[in-house]
Amino acid sequence: MANGPVGQAKSSAVVYYAGWVTLWLGLIMTIPLLTALTFQEWPDFVNFWAGTALALFVGLAMILLTRPAQRELSWMEGFAASALSWVVCMFLAAFPYYLSGHFGSYLDACFDVMSGFTTTGLVLIQDLDHASNALNMWRHLLTFLGGQGMVVLALTLLARSNPGAFKLYAGEAKDQRLLPSVGGTALAIWEISLVYLLLGTLAMFLVGLWIGLRPVPALLHGVWIFMSAWSTGGFAPNSQNIVYYHSLLYEAVTIPIMIAGSMNFGLHYAAWTGNRKEIFKNIETVVFVTVLVLTFLIGIAAIPLEGGLAGPLGVFRRVAYTFISAQTTTGLQPVYAPAMAKTWGDTALFGASLAMLFGASASSTAGGFKGIRVGTLFKALSQELKRLLRPERAVVIEKIHFYRDVVLDDAIVRSSALIVLLYILTFLGGVILTTALGNPISLSIFEVASATGNTGLSVGITQASEPWILKVAFILIFFVARMEFLSVLVLVGYLLGALKSSIFSFGRP
Amino acid sequence: MKRVLFALFLLGLPVPILGQPVSVNVASLLADPARYDGQEVSIEAEAIGDRLHAKHGTWVNFLDTTAAIGCFFPTSLAKDIRLLGGYELKGDAFRVTGVFHAGCPKHGGELDIHADRLELLQKGRPTPHPISQAKVALAAGLSLASALLGFKISRRRTKGV
Numbered sequence: 001m002a003n004g005p006v007g008q009a010k011s012s013a014v015v016y017y018a019g020w021v022t023l024w025l026g027l028i029m030t031i032p033l034l035t036a037l038t039f040q041e042w043p044d045f046v047n048f049w050a051g052t053a054l055a056l057f058v059g060l061a062m063i064l065l066t067r068p069a070q071r072e073l074s075w076m077e078g079f080a081a082s083a084l085s086w087v088v089c090m091f092l093a094a095f096p097y098y099l100s101g102h103f104g105s106y107l108d109a110c111f112d113v114m115s116g117f118t119t120t121g122l123v124l125i126q127d128l129d130h131a132s133n134a135l136n137m138w139r140h141l142l143t144f145l146g147g148q149g150m151v152v153l154a155l156t157l158l159a160r161s162n163p164g165a166f167k168l169y170a171g172e173a174k175d176q177r178l179l180p181s182v183g184g185t186a187l188a189i190w191e192i193s194l195v196y197l198l199l200g201t202l203a204m205f206l207v208g209l210w211i212g213l214r215p216v217p218a219l220l221h222g223v224w225i226f227m228s229a230w231s232t233g234g235f236a237p238n239s240q241n242i243v244y245y246h247s248l249l250y251e252a253v254t255i256p257i258m259i260a261g262s263m264n265f266g267l268h269y270a271a272w273t274g275n276r277k278e279i280f281k282n283i284e285t286v287v288f289v290t291v292l293v294l295t296f297l298i299g300i301a302a303i304p305l306e307g308g309l310a311g312p313l314g315v316f317r318r319v320a321y322t323f324i325s326a327q328t329t330t331g332l333q334p335v336y337a338p339a340m341a342k343t344w345g346d347t348a349l350f351g352a353s354l355a356m357l358f359g360a361s362a363s364s365t366a367g368g369f370k371g372i373r374v375g376t377l378f379k380a381l382s383q384e385l386k387r388l389l390r391p392e393r394a395v396v397i398e399k400i401h402f403y404r405d406v407v408l409d410d411a412i413v414r415s416s417a418l419i420v421l422l423y424i425l426t427f428l429g430g431v432i433l434t435t436a437l438g439n440p441i442s443l444s445i446f447e448v449a450s451a452t453g454n455t456g457l458s459v460g461i462t463q464a465s466e467p468w469i470l471k472v473a474f475i476l477i478f479f480v481a482r483m484e485f486l487s488v489l490v491l492v493g494y495l496l497g498a499l500k501s502s503i504f505s506f507g508r509p
Numbered sequence: 510m511k512r513v514l515f516a517l518f519l520l521g522l523p524v525p526i527l528g529q530p531v532s533v534n535v536a537s538l539l540a541d542p543a544r545y546d547g548q549e550v551s552i553e554a555e556a557i558g559d560r561l562h563a564k565h566g567t568w569v570n571f572l573d574t575t576a577a578i579g580c581f582f583p584t585s586l587a588k589d590i591r592l593l594g595g596y597e598l599k600g601d602a603f604r605v606t607g608v609f610h611a612g613c614p615k616h617g618g619e620l621d622i623h624a625d626r627l628e629l630l631q632k633g634r635p636t637p638h639p640i641s642q643a644k645v646a647l648a649a650g651l652s653l654a655s656a657l658l659g660f661k662i663s664r665r666r667t668k669g670v
Binding site for chain 1: 541542639644
């Protein structure tokens with residue numbers, strides 16, 4: 001694959017663009033650095049100083065040792081560059097985490113970084129309740145960056161030329177073009193996100209003050225919880241997650257933010273440009289509402305009423321919130337993980353697992369199969385049933401509405417089915433491993449569905465004391481699920497090709 | 510009944526004996542809420558975070574060596590909590606006693622403790638955060654190396670390579 005001068009040129013382009021993204025990560029790390037400076041958290045100031053310098057050093061070295069492509073990137077290079085950027089950034093973003101002393105190992109730090117980047121939200125951090133503001137800023141910033149997509153933005157802002165930007169953009173599992181140029185699209189996505197960030201933070205800040213947070217914590221918690229909800233990440237600055245606030249109002253404000261974050265950026269753009277009808281007609285909206293209602297009904301029917309839900313308010317705060325959090329793949333959790341494992345029962349956990357696996361919209365910050373694929377497969381199933389029931393000569397045409405009416409054809413169905421199949425295989429592999437390590441199967445299904453759907457709800461399997469192999473497996477699951485498989489598979493092929501090339505060229509003059 | 514209680518005692522299970530609250534850690538409450546539901550329990554834990562307003566009282570979160578939980582206090586009692594833990598402080602440590610709810614009917618089904626007694630075990634104190642000289646040296650060295658690389662790249666770009 002990467003043999004000879006052509007192969008070297010390809011490797012060079014991949015590493016070159018990954019180098020720019022790494023450099024950008026180093027610059028972004030100055031935000032927690034400044035946070036540490038503001039709050040005089042000197043040990044973390046030093047940690048982020050070292051982290052920034054390391055990321056800049058590695059990024060600059062990658063750029064210096066390679067050359068930009070003098071032509072448009074191939075699909076393979078675009079995908080490999082995106083995936084490589086994420087891997088390198090994971091190792092570097094974990095450096096200040098590890099130096100902070102809040103992680104048992106470098107692996108644990110990488111776990112939390114990948115969980116953040118992929119907007120998953122499962123965590124291994126220890127003693128979170130005594131963590132610094134700088135560390136919390138970094139945690140939530142990571143999830144915000146990962147949710148919006150960082151590769152194209154970094155290259156648009158930093159690199160002089162960016163040939164084949166759409167391939168890098170698609171490599172991050174985003175394919176919605178809002179504007180003719182991909183750089184413009186990436187900037188538009190960030191503009192939309194930043195406007196919501198201002199409005200959402202203001203709302204969370206005011207509610208924070210209302211419930212008794214002091215002004216500075218109210219502002220910080222407001223920014224962080226907004227980032228968490230909008231990015232469908234699920235992190236929170238305290239170990240109790242959203243339960244920490246003990247407030248119906250605080251929880252209620254996060255609901256529209258979670259839902260907005262899980263909507264396709266194309267849908268936001270359509271609404272912003274006056275096409276509000278699209279929100280109700282779009283197949284992803286239809287699938288989202290249908291799956292949410294059905295899984296919620298499973299949950300409400302299955303959870304024992306006595307001693308748990310405490311009336312309609314309890315149903316709303318504990319069950320409806322959890323299912324919205326699951327369906328939007330956010331992972332903000334209104335029920336303590338061990339209590340959920342003990343009291344919810346297998347059927348309710350299975351309903352929530354389905355919601356997490358189905359997920360929300362494509363080209364959003366959410367995970368899971370995505371509404372467009374679920375909708376496509378259900379329409380295809382309906383088409384096949386109609387074919388069986390109608391006369392043989394009848395022509396059965398099915399359409400889906402995804403910004404425009406699209407006639408279903410085999411290629412669309414096949415590509416949706418392939419990705420969903422890969423999700424299911426990943427999920428099954430994770431369940432087999434988690435169960436083999438001694439966890440009950442119903443809890444394993446829930447936890448792995450949460451990892452595969454990049455959600456972050458937990459029944460307590462994810463913890464620092466879990467075996468290292470499960471941590472590695474979960475990191476891989478977060479990553480492949482967020483990148484929707486293709487770019488990671490391309491990167492693996494790419495690395496194997498590079499390895500083969502270096503073995504064959506070893507010892508040649 | 511006495512025999513049952515004695516058997517439970519021998520099994521190491523926490524049982525309310527002679528009207529005493531059950532002394533328990535937070536993880537046990539979270540892992541099996543139905544078992545302790547409606548009982549008077551007692552935890553030994555550090556006050557953390559912020560005081561949060563509520564109707565007819567105040568919320569304070571408490572963290573022991575296993576996990577954290579929300580405790581609901583009459584506001585007058587919550588005033589006895591001076592230092593709440595965070596990055597800069599180890600908060601006041603208390604023995605908190607009150608009724609545990611697996612799904613509190615007054616608070617939207619929350620899992621909480623309605624506390625009515627507080628006993629100070631240890632006063633809060635600032636947490637030392639020493640700066641590691643080795644990390645400072647590492648950060649400075651990496652910064653210098655990055656600056657050198659940045660300089661080389663800017664020269665390469667100036668030459669148009």
